[in-house]
Amino acid sequence: MNKKIKKLLIANRGEVAFSIIKTAQSMGMKTVAVYEMPDSEANYIRLAGTAVMIGDGPVKDYLDIDKIIWAAHKTGADAIHPGYGFLAECADFAAACEKNGLIFIGPSVQVMRRLGDKAATKTIMKKAEIATVPGTGILSSGEDGVREILAFAEKVGYPILLKAVDGGGGIGIREVEGADSARTQLNHARHEVLFAFNHDGIYAEKFIAAPRHIEIQILADSYGKVVHLGSRDCSIQRRHQKLLEVAPASSIPVDIMSAMCRTAIKAARQVGYVNAGTVEFLYDLKTKEFWFMELNKRLQVEHSVTEMVVGVDIIKKQIEIAEGNHLDLQQEDVVMKGCAIHVRINAEDPLNHFWPDGGRTVEIYRPPAGPGIRLDGTIKAGYAIPTVYDSLLVNMTVWGTCWDEAVANLKRALGDFVIVGPKTTIPFYLAICDEPDFKRGIFDTSYLDDHDCLFDAVGKVEKADRNQPSAGKDTVKVSSLRRIL
């Protein structure tokens, strides 16, 4: 099969719709955006050639397979990119696209079904002799589930983690510290994932203390060629969800890094993977062991950090692979140049457990510019942030020739970024830029828990900000510019 895509529908919203529309336009394609009513003022809609309103939402219409297929037919689209989240990892959606003669930009239906859930994927990898984090299969319902947790803990010891088999974004991850809390934590986890994924499958894993989260980006075509695009370090997280990501991952011995890349390719081959995917590992700094954690069968939020160091447009490769082209990339041509850092500019309050701060209107929006800065997503002054979706506003990625330069560029870009209205994660990242361990490139998944100083620093920035009227932020910048001139 080799079919040139002429019109691409993006079954997603916000900053990922923005990135896909931009790449598709560069490839000469027409684009179709879909939106629910709460998104009717969003900028991504205006960037696409056509926009189709699919319902009042919230969220349910972005998850409605029939409506998305209807929108594709109505607009004459011949392919669908699902982005990340929503229907991206839904095998039924990929099957519906296939049935309706639409190209799905992602893995085949068979691969998606084979990968099934996270516990099933780990079983496949274990059979292929890939080290996986010790864990259980899906826990039984009711009291049997509690008994299975206790039996597992007998073997591996406490604490253990409960995780959702349909996971993503850290949702449903709960720590069980001892036998006493097993039942409560299992109930909490079930409740959380049922709400998020409409499925309450939970499994348990041995808790690895303060590991690093290292992942390998892979690309695979339909002819058996698999290459990797190197590593990312996504250890800086809140509530098990990534906040800041770095490429490449640093301070990992070369032989271990190449073993991880080889393992990622092996994992992809094991399931006949096609398209872009990410193999996530936990890495123990002390023992230098690494374990397979999951294979994300989609684009990642942080894909731009890899793009900046390898110079490959991953979305473009996804589209070319889905069109049936051979992957025109040799492993030896993949060279990671310099260092990149990706931050999620979220409408969240870092001082209130990163609680979403949606519902507010952006009064001033002034993004940074200059060498080594990339922004994915666009908002504008006057934009009322919907409360019903993810809190991510814009993805920012910065590049430098080395770590120190990347951190300096990040600090400069964040300092120039003006968003007045909602609370954002910007002050938090600014605090990180000045934190000594981060500056030395030393961090693991317990980084936030171990660095209360970051929150003190954010508090100071916010206090200084509060002493200025919101419009004053703008005035200060203009007047300092005049002084320089």
Ligand code: ADP
């Ligand atoms: P991970 O890739 O490890 O699951 P991410 O934070 O990158 O962690 O993504 C978390 C989940 O939420 C994924 O399922 C992703 O597809 C989805 N997601 C994250 N951010 C958004 C967003 N802004 N819009 C839609 N889906 C999102």
Ligand code: ADP
């Ligand atoms: P999701 O599907 O939500 O992305 P993951 O399985 O990728 O879930 O885990 C998300 C994060 O939770 C990891 O990056 C890591 O910080 C933490 N985590 C997951 N499993 C373990 C574990 N077994 N031990 C310690 N931390 C873990």
Ligand code: MG
């Ligand atoms: Mg993950």
